Amino acid sequence: MNLKELYQEIILEHGKNPRNLRKTEGFNKDAKGNNPLCGDNVHVYLKLNGQKIVEDASFEGSGCAISMASASIMTDLIKGKNEHEAKEIVQDFLGMIKENPELKSEYLSEDEKTKLMCLSGVKQYPMRVKCATLSWHTMVSAFDENIEEVKTEN
Amino acid sequence: MKIDQIKKEFPIFDEKIHNNDLVYLDSANSSQKPKVVVDRINDFYTKQFSNVGRSVHYLAVAATNLYENTRTSVQKYINAKDKNEIVFTKGATEALNLVANTLGQSYLQEGDEVLITELEHHSNYVPWHFLRKSKNIKINFAEINEEGEITLDEIEKKITPKTKLISITHLSNVTGAILPVKEITQLAHTKGIIVVVDGCQGAPHLKLDMQDLDCDFYAISCHKMYGPTGLGVLYGKKKWLEELPPYQGGGGMINEVKKDRISYGELPNKYEAGTMATAQVIAFDQSIKFLESIGIENVMSHEADLVEYGQELLQKNNSVKLIGNPKNKGGVLSFTIEGVHPHDIATILDEDGVAIRAGHHCCQILHDKLNIPASARASVGIYNTKDDLDQLNNSINNCKKIFNL
CATH class of the missing domain: 3.40.640.10 (Type I PLP-dependent aspartate aminotransferase-like (Major domain))
Incomplete structure (x- = not known):
């Protein structure tokens, strides 16, 4: 039962064919993250335009289906958002993955919420929460221009 | 040597994992403890x-x-x-x-x-x-x-x-x-x-x-x-x-x-x-x-049997790739499944009560050399049986099914 919730079709599909798995040309923000426990790593790239809106988002790295799907969905829905909106979405997502039953952010469309809720099965697998959240923490780090690599252990 | 008897000396095997019997294949990480200890x-x-x-x-x-x-x-x-x-x-x-x-x-x-x-x-x-x-x-x-x-x-x-x-x-x-x-x-x-x-x-x-x-x-x-x-x-x-x-x-x-x-x-x-x-x-x-009391010669021959059996089983399983094929091999079966990350394998196997390790097993140099970020590893101990390896193989098949392989 739980496994089906964790590995929903959309997760498997995004895990297998991740969107935005590339390096954005002319990116102006980026950050690296890694999960020392398992050796997984991710590099997030953002290209913000003159109005500070995310024009493009992408990532490179390797990881499990959960982490790849999470990064894939994240980079898709963050396009068109500004830093404030993006960070609020991150907080909303992290809250949902850990405890909240639903997403509340006004910056997410119903369709985007549905997609993100596909990752909610992770809640029941505490060891796997880091897989789902690594790329999100890394994106925040890119906005903040942190040079230090994000580690899920912190 | 009766493995069933030996297994009974380990209280952990009375426990149920997600309502399943425990198939403990993580002894290279840490072994279970007999009651005497x-x-x-x-x-x-x-x-x-x-x-x-x-x-x-x-x-x-x-x-x-x-x-x-x-x-x-x-x-x-x-x-x-x-x-x-x-x-x-x-x-x-x-x-x-x-x-x-x-x-x-x-x-x-x-x-x-x-x-x-x-x-x-x-x-x-x-x-x-x-x-x-x-x-x-x-x-x-x-x-x-x-x-x-x-x-x-x-x-x-x-x-x-x-x-x-x-x-x-x-x-x-x-x-x-x-x-x-x-x-x-x-x-x-x-x-x-x-x-x-x-x-x-x-x-x-x-x-x-x-x-x-x-x-x-x-x-x-x-x-x-x-x-x-x-x-x-x-x-x-x-x-x-x-x-x-x-x-x-x-x-x-x-x-x-x-x-x-x-x-x-x-x-x-x-x-x-x-x-x-x-x-x-x-x-x-x-x-x-x-x-x-068991005798190390008996331990060695039992584990050699298990490894040989497990190796054959996994070699026959399509899309499973064993890591290394040493002539002189101890009780470790490391593998990858094309299209499934080792952490996903481990989570899915766990649901059946099959405990394995996934990751780089504190050997990043070796995984870099093999050009893989991580692997799944089943490792045996004195309490394991061929049934455990059959269950491993069945759970791997379930994993492949979930991932549409």
């Missing part, structure tokens, strides 16, 4: 507890005797010449750090070379890396062949006139390769090179004879050997342990302490500073007795 810890704390080696009261004397009994048991079990060649540590990691640190203090010089292998666990690399930083020693890596083995030839090739020390695993925790430690030691000693062996995987699964192997140091992890956590053993040849400086300072390791001078205690106290993992040491005697 668990009971011994409880008994010691309940009826016999005292600190050892300090007070003269009844309990202290009795506890000291029990503690020293384990040292003698270990000495006999690994056929060391002298009981004082057995030093208790907090783990094999500390044992290897002790060796690297003390050799670094007084033996290895700037420019000296240490030869390790691509198979090494981080605990047999990082301590040498410290010396690379602090003493400017050089670390060379013997490379694996296609089968995931380290051959004697490869070791010979990598020895230079500056090689002062070779530090190698006895049995790889990823490919399962058993290294020709005796031959490597013979070769090394003709060139005056010290040999350190990481015996974490060797000690629970192979016959140990220090006088036959002739290595200078051998590190053992007790929790992988059906014993308690927080305990390791360092075997070191007496001449080295006598010659090298202490590792940690504190109570128990001293002879005389004055404001202007300190002299250190004799072996083995010299290396056992502070209150040791007393209950664990005393309980570890039961682990040795447990292994002796």
Whole structure:
């Protein structure tokens, strides 16, 4: 039962064919993250335009289906958002993955919420929460221009 | 030998995991504990507890005797010449750090070379890396062949006139390769090179004879050997342990302490500073007795059967790729499934009660070499059966189904 919730079709599909798995040309923000426990790593790239809106988002790295799907969905829905909106979405997502039953952010469309809720099965697998959240923490780090690599252990 | 009977001695197998029987295939990580070991810890704390080696009261004397009994048991079990060649540590990691640190203090010089292998666990690399930083020693890596083995030839090739020390695993925790430690030691000693062996995987699964192997140091992890956590053993040849400086300072390791001078205690106290993992040491005697009651030859043949069976099973399973195919292989089956990340494999297997490890198993150098970020690993112990491996294979098939393979 739980496994089906964790590995929903959309997760498997995004895990297998991740969107935005590339390096954005002319990116102006980026950050690296890694999960020392398992050796997984991710590099997030953002290209913000003159109005500070995310024009493009992408990532490179390797990881499990959960982490790849999470990064894939994240980079898709963050396009068109500004830093404030993006960070609020991150907080909303992290809250949902850990405890909240639903997403509340006004910056997410119903369709985007549905997609993100596909990752909610992770809640029941505490060891796997880091897989789902690594790329999100890394994106925040890119906005903040942190040079230090994000580690899920912190 | 009746495995069913042996399995009954491990209380953990009465537990249900997600409503399934436990199929424990993670013994290379840590083994389960027989009841005698668990009971011994409880008994010691309940009826016999005292600190050892300090007070003269009844309990202290009795506890000291029990503690020293384990040292003698270990000495006999690994056929060391002298009981004082057995030093208790907090783990094999500390044992290897002790060796690297003390050799670094007084033996290895700037420019000296240490030869390790691509198979090494981080605990047999990082301590040498410290010396690379602090003493400017050089670390060379013997490379694996296609089968995931380290051959004697490869070791010979990598020895230079500056090689002062070779530090190698006895049995790889990823490919399962058993290294020709005796031959490597013979070769090394003709060139005056010290040999350190990481015996974490060797000690629970192979016959140990220090006088036959002739290595200078051998590190053992007790929790992988059906014993308690927080305990390791360092075997070191007496001449080295006598010659090298202490590792940690504190109570128990001293002879005389004055404001202007300190002299250190004799072996083995010299290396056992502070209150040791007393209950664990005393309980570890039961682990040795447990292994002796089965007989290491029986352990080895049972585990060899399991590995052969598991290897055949997984080789026949499409899309499963085994890592390494050493001729001389211990009870480790590492694999990948194309299209499924090892962490996903481990989560899905867990749902069936099948406990395996996923990740780089503290061997990033090896995984880099194999060009994979991680692998899944099933490893066996004395309590495993062929049924366990069948269940592993069935759960792998379930995993493939979930991922539409």
